[in-house]
Amino acid sequence: MRRQVPAIISQLGALSLPEAGKASFHHTKYKPIPSPTHHTHHTVLLHLPFLPPANSYKNTESIACKSYSTHLAIRGVDAVTGGPGGRSSINGLTATIFGGTGFLGRYIAQALSNMGTRVVVPHRCDALDVQHLKTMGDVYAGNMVLVPDFDIRNDDHIKRAISKSNIVFNLIGADRETWNYKFDEVHVDIADRIASTVKSHGSIQRFIHLSAIGASPSAPSRRLQTKAAGEAAVKSHLPETSTIFRPAPMTGPEDRFFNNWANLAKRLPIVPIVEGGEQQVQPVWVRDVTQGIVNSLYSWDTLGKSYDLAGPDVFTMRQIVDFVFDTIRETNTAMTVPASVMKMLAKPGDYIASKSPIRPQNYMLTEDKITEAGTNFIQGKGTLGLADLDVIAHKVTEGMCVEYLRYYRSGGYDFGSIGAK
Secondary structure (H helix, E strand, C coil), X not given: CCCHHHHHHHHHHHCCHHHHCCCCCCCHHHCCECCCCCCCCCCCCCCCCCCCCCCCCXXXXXXXXXXXXXXXXXXCCCCCCECCCCCCCECCCEEEEECCCCHHHHHHHHHHHCCCCEEEEECCCCHHHHHHHHCCCCCCCCCEEEECCCCCCCHHHHHHHCCCCCEEEECCCCCCCCCCCCHHHHHHHHHHHHHHHHXXXXXXXXXXXXXXXXXXXXXXXXXXXXXXXXXXXHHHHCCCCEEEEEECCEECCCCCCHHHHHHXXXXXXXXXXXXXXXXXXXXXXXXXXXXXXXXXXXCHHHCCCEEEECCCCEEXXXXXXXXXXXXXXXXXXXXXXXXXXXXXHHHHHHHHHHHCCCCCCCCCCCHHHHHHHHCCECCCCCCECHHHHCCCCCCCCCHHHHHHHHHHCCCCCXXXXXXXX
């Protein structure tokens, strides 16, 4: 079997993504809804090594020797460089990632460290919770720096975390409020203080801020309202050096989108869908989001702009739930529940979470999240997106993008509670 592994990997790398995932489902009822921003899907190779886009050198000032694997748009780097290029190199750049322990953060950290960038990840969690980040950068080159006991409410901690950085990422966000952190602090106050500190630093040339698709002052949920306020705070401090990204619900092995519905399907006798699942979503693969963010660093043209990062297909939430049930091969027990009833059921959990460290396991069972069921998470008309960053988005319901979901099948990957259709 060990002899077969390299051959299998090489064959997989030579296949296009849909071909690599022959076991994926192609039900006609999952046909995407036509979208005004729907881009024609092209078959592309799965590009894991995060390379610069083909046209990234047109308006970019190279700041490193050609032997290095980075040509990011950063001026005046005078740090020591060395190595053959790539992971086991030092390209002279340092990036601080606030929120680097989250879902998207680990992918950003891996992409940057694979270029030879030193990545600084401040964190407040236990060392065991960040051990997966240690191997994402070359150990001997010291390209992964973990800063423990970090307090985001301490401005001195923020200053120390970005003191040597050329690039700063703010990926901090919350899906629900807790007794310790409210939406206003997480999305507005923290973003404001990080952006203000970056501005006072004076030498940081790029600031990447993660918001959410659907963020607006007039949005129905407080999460989306505060996301919009956070964007405004960043722009007020860094109008020319910030780039804002608004991803749609992201999918991937650690996601809280497909995984959440699969967990509900396995644990509950009935899976509630708010108002029949008429909400439209345009989910995007986490690696496409990462590729888009990394590609933005190769050009000066992305500074001061905002991007809506969404996948190629639009689905209703009902279609998403039906797809999950069929993929994990469980009897579909989804049932329509009015939003008013769901909010009433969510109130006890919201109250307990606001008064104690105990919080509902399912982040979707909150009054604010239920309110969002009336908001469509799709790319807006005329907005910049992945295509403008030279990324062709993968279909999230095919191939390797959804491979992890099949491990929910009872009895093993090839089985399930019901037979394959």
